Amino acid sequence: MSVSAPAPAASADPPSEEAASTPGAKPREWPVHLTVAIVALSFAVYVASGLWADPYTNVLSDNVGDQAFFEWLMGYGYYTVTQGADPFFAALLNAPHGVNLATNTSVTVYTVLLTPLTHLAGPQVSFVTVLTLNLAGSAFAWYLFLRRWLVHNALAATVAGLFCGFAPGFISHANGHLNWTSGWIVPVVLWRVLKLREPGRWLRNGLMLGVLLAIGFSIAAEGLFFTALASGIFMIVWALARPVRAEARAALPTVLRALGVTAVVAGSLLAYPLYMHFAGPWTFSGTGFNQRHFVEDAAAYLSFPNRSLAGHLGWHADLAPNRTEETSFFGVPLVILMIVSFALLWRRAEPGRRATLRAVGLVGLIFFLLSLGPRLNVNKHEYDVPLPYAALTHVPLFDSALPLRFALGVVGVFGVLLALILDQLLSRRGPSGGMLNTALTAAVVVSLLPIFPLPLRIQYRAAEPTFIADGTWQKYVPEGGTMSALPFALNVTADGQRWQAYTMARGGRQFRMPDGYFLGPQTTDEGGREQPGRIGAPPRATDWLFLRAAWYGYITSMNNEDRAQARADFDYWGLDAVFLPGEITGSDHQTLNRAAVEAVARDLLGEPEVVGGVLVWRIRRGVDPVDR
Template sequence: MSVATPTASADPPATPEGAPSRLAQWRWHLSVTALALALAVWITWPLWTDPYRQALTQNAGDQAFFEWLLGYGVHLLRAGGDPFFSQLLNAPLGVNLAANTSITVYIILFAPISWLLGPQISFVLILTLNLAAAAVVWYAFLLRHVTPVPAAAAVGGLFAGFAPGFVSHANGHLNWSAGWVAPAVLWWVLRLREPGRWLRNGAVLGLLLAIGFSIAAEGLFFTALASAVFLITWACARVHADEVRAAAAPLLKGLAVAAVVAGLLLAYPLYMHFAGPQSFSGTGFNQRRFVEDVVSTFAWSSGSLAGHAHLGSSFLAPNDTEQTSFFGLPLVVLVVVALGRLWRAAKPGRRATLRALMVVGAVFTVLSWGPRLQFLEIETPIPLPYAALAHLPLFDSALPARFALVVAGVIAVVLALAAERALTRTRRSSTWAVAFVVALVPLLPMPLQTMRRAPEPEFIASGDWQRYVPDGGVLSALPFAINTSPDAQRWQAYTLARGGPQFRIPDGYFLGPGGQNGTGQIGAPWRHTDWLFFRAARYGFVTRIDDYDRAQARADFAYWDVRAVFLPAEITGPDGMLFRSATEIAATDLLGPPEHVDDVLLWRIRPGVDPVTDGF
């Protein structure tokens, strides 16, 4: 079905008078691709300037996690293993990667680059290509199914690919920045209605679903939900009764084939996700905190041109990475006016499509508000529909604010239709041009903010660590790895990418069990020694170490089976460098004088030594 002209045919919408020739269309395709790539490089340029030493200011922890996954991809190809479970993190229990954003396809596909140039290069390359591909695939989808006018499709596609929410998620999220997954899946969902091709189309859709699940499972869930809402609303329009009957058989057959193909490909990862070791229900994030404020839809994000001009309202978001709507008042007004004009000029078939679009936009806007209405950072007692959904499977693992990302796709379709109308009608075209400029220019994405991060120690890069820890032994930098101090996980990631002997680490930044009422949480449940080093590094807190601390440390080290810990010259934190001197004082007081090895301080852990009588 085409948004522009609902029909049972697979042919694209009829080309209006004045549409470009095939050669001119290819020029448009290449121009849009070049512009999308240029914008993506512009956004990620601060990382490209020094990918080995630059970290995302807003989300250094997520960057480290995805770099670890990319290093793990090299390890899988060289040494084998389970793509969906690893014992290398969270010793001795391991981590269920299927229950995390494991981007399995990416870590395998980009393994050669991770091995040759390092996970740091793979990370920024994937991030850049994600943003560019999202705009290009949306452009192609809109040109195929919404409007035959390339300029109109370009407006919608570039907005969808670089919408404020997706640029915001470019702060570390290789899963959510993959905005190309949604239009690719939608493309083949619409193709399922083609008579006589249900087997091929269903198989391709099943493959896309498996790929989408491995890259952005939460986004795939949103796409499926939005497709269902749109198709049900659209099919309920009586004007489409004949088309619905004609498309029902191939659509249902294609969906059955897609379910079989996706089910076969995803049987093991789905088992691991829901019932495998170290699996959990829910999420480690508060669903009442990660919601959209009602006002945020009318505000500008900090990552936009308006935000850089100090017109943004990032305080309305739970954090800078979750500014998922922030469309700005001018764009909201433009979309409302455009819908009104399109509705008045539309025939019954087009009105049914516009109605379905509006329903999807309204449903996902309300879902993004979460369980209770929030207005100007104040949670009101007004309950919302998400309160009834929050404990259902899949919904319990989603963050409500992210539902607003679907609204960006709805806006992209409306912008494409409005731009087509403005470009194919000379009347008031200048007025529409001004409206588009006023609405979209403030949303122009700006480069990501970065900071300097600690360089990889020579102790790790040279492989000297192997003199102190056997292959498969447990080694960690101080403080132990978590999202606010991810260096220990980074050093392991870079070792994994080189191949050869490996070490395991305690803790790590991941989602695992341990939360309240059986839900997940960020990282492993904290032990006494975790807190001792965390408060020293994060807050510079130095306290006198007593025999109780030493006894607890001995128990914790025995639980982890740690053979050695080390302290580099610098420690990366969420906002810059952490308190390295305080960490050294705490470690020396607890473990005794360190050894100087290469560019780190090293403490060997002696198994079986009584901490009270013999110390460390």
Template structure:
């Protein structure tokens, strides 16, 4: 009696020759032929990932990705928080260490709990900087390798075709662009494993096991990249829907649907139970909000970007790249005209040459590519950098829908890239069985389409070193345990040094820890919860004093401070419960050092002369001091 799994394999693999049914022969084939190929692919993928991340590996404690300094700092904080949570048995989904005195709902942020806990020993002993580049390297190489294994298991016979498909996705412009600071969106391996197990759900004999495993995988995926897991679930649902309603898939629906539904029920039960707490915190926890804090219409794909070349690529090195992305980290398409044309031609050729069973797979992949392409364009069409506001698109219907309202359209492109990579692998696999001239022609066409988008190494720059004031523990003399202290300026999306100093302290462990005001995170726009609908924003709501500090650091603006501004500063310091502020010798900004001299002049006007402590300048904030005394001190 055949199972749903066997039926699914019939649909997804149209083999030119039958596979032997002798299990011992199959095992011998795997051990004698496939394992060396697997090891070679793993080694090549790892070498390619090290090449892309080489700038960080040269000096992980010193260098930072140049195109997204802040997100790397944020992820380093999240990794260090894993050490803190394990040591203090803290709440992994809410913290009071950031945004004092309110805290931050981490369930609504990219907390990456799985990485933070799994790599906590490395973070503790080597620092979050080393952990960050380690995970980033493993993500890129693992994404290529897992999708290679996926292709060999489900779609193609040729190891070369599987390797090409895996590398196209694992080192696609989208994943490499997200390597500029994003540990979540480079986790393509997680999506591959989830997709792998989704294809097992039609197995009638193991529906319980498959449901449990998929539930555990979804739990892991939620803590790695919740938004990517949503995309994976959406794409998997579309694939299964098309497969079940396609002929000859329709003939198999009667036998495949019962185990599929039972497995999904078990998956929902397991994942729902394990994720009950984080989901509650996300939807009903303190400081919850809606949206992302980012403008969806800005973070949408430009129609031309799909056929353009990425800037950090071989084509870009020759000046053929296009700057049409919202930023360097969200350049998720840029596949180039040759690869797009090859994808279209491959679908047409394979459709003509394939059996009805194989056409089911092609139909599903094509539907997924088209739907996610439309979603990636956002609510309004963008063309050559200009929004065509009079042309609404599919996403305009979904902007306020649950889950869709928290996703950035530009990121749906990564699913399009998966579909393209799978189709290219199918195309190559089809023609690698032909005579030598046809094989060479097929390999040559794929090489010419892919070579222009081959990635260049990530750009890096130096960031401010950790002050001795922090690393030596001298800071403990200026703030009580769990008291509030910050470096200048307060942490925001373009200046995360204060979060970094806190992160390095958490990573080293110990009983003492300080909190910081503000921070780089997603939170509600308002200071107080009023029971009304709260919209998300990046960072804490602005206060007058942090705006003064920000303008001084970013643009060197130092106005003549009035007594009213000094009084406001005391009000703000009291709100933050600040005990001390300090200014290091260098302050990291988004493109290089910020204006330290301007910060020093402004802080001196507000607080008086600082105290030199090791390699920083420190101002003590004395709670309960009469503002008139402060005014007299700063003026005198």
């Protein structure tokens, strides 16, 4: 995912004297940079246009739950700053235990920096703002990286940068994943890694990389791990190449000194979050997701994504676990173009450039193999063919990653190859023969046009009820009390978590809530990281009572056992009140059965109060629910 830094002539690898001579861009380059930034931002707004149309009632239909989770984090960011709460542990969610946010994707830097916007406009606006800037910033950062370190031609860097920022995998993850759309972290980290060899500046470069790693960890820890792995593979393979071996040996002392500073700085800044991640309360092992399920189907690399021109024409192949995890889906034309481009670039390359190409190619091959997971899958059929990831499933860090996401590393490799082949074509230094150049130019168009992204799919979601918006809920919940919407919050029934996010963003007194969408341990026993992870809290009987009513319309006829179990669950959560809004939001345009939820609630809890557009039931703990 990276290339060699500008180096002495022995490496034959610098992009050009102009690009390599000064760290910053010359003044005449800024109009080009500004133009690329505007184009990237325009693309990002276009992709997220459905949310921008009405961020308060529109939601990403392919991932309602993750959007609710990140909106909740935005609200909690304001609560953290104004109340001095722990940014890595939240007691307000998953009552009575709380949630270890260090083991989740807490995007702490974003939530803290955007507290003014969150407070003034709401977590909904903060969410779509970060999503848009992530996509635009990723494309622009890749453009700057490629332009600075790799290619002569600005247009080549622009096209490749836009590809990296808006590749199918990142458009797919734009369905709710603020961590994985933070692709700008990769080129910025790689930039600083390549600077480590700079003579006489090991202290400054090590310090800057250490700070950057701390920021990256708080936004996208899994992505930072992938970046570190790719950087390590590249640096080792490149340094062992015979043409640059002496050069690498000479730079080694400087690099090691800089890395030492990086380790000290990053270790100091991340001491507490790392402690919370590995040894804090309610930690767990693994991810909560099945690593045999979340793998890349080999055929997906040759297929087209759902949200693309090709997908719009019906050429999409349903080969991903869900629409948020279409991490490759490059299509046959692009894969063939990349293979041909590598061969052509290799044939023309000087020895130093071949060292770079070899390292880049090996990074791509390794990430491709890792993305396939522990067993080979082709066209939704798993073959009993063990792959390298089978040996890594229990290795620390690898055990907490989802294999198919390694395909996102291939995006960077393809971006490098695309920039190189376009640079040669546009600068007319490409393979001899006009027909070949014309064919390659046509191949680039044919490869990129089918995967041109479409805007994200959206759906309507229930508006915030007056009961929450005007603070009426405070009459039903004492200081430090617990309240929940019905059905209880989960990734597929996320309204309750959104309501809490909005109250946190306004400030003032807050309520705790049971359940929620997060990653946590399999049980409520404090067993440490030997416990496997799971999505959400371990379910209780009353959770299922309301969830199946919402999802399947199943109305339970209550008996004494059901009421006793509900009483025990309410006591366990410390619940003071529950409420049912006039509308409840489903996922992927699914309509949840509100009438069934109300019928179950009335049978279990008796007649509600009608206030602020919701039905409210007070809970007297230790008393039969219907005995009010």
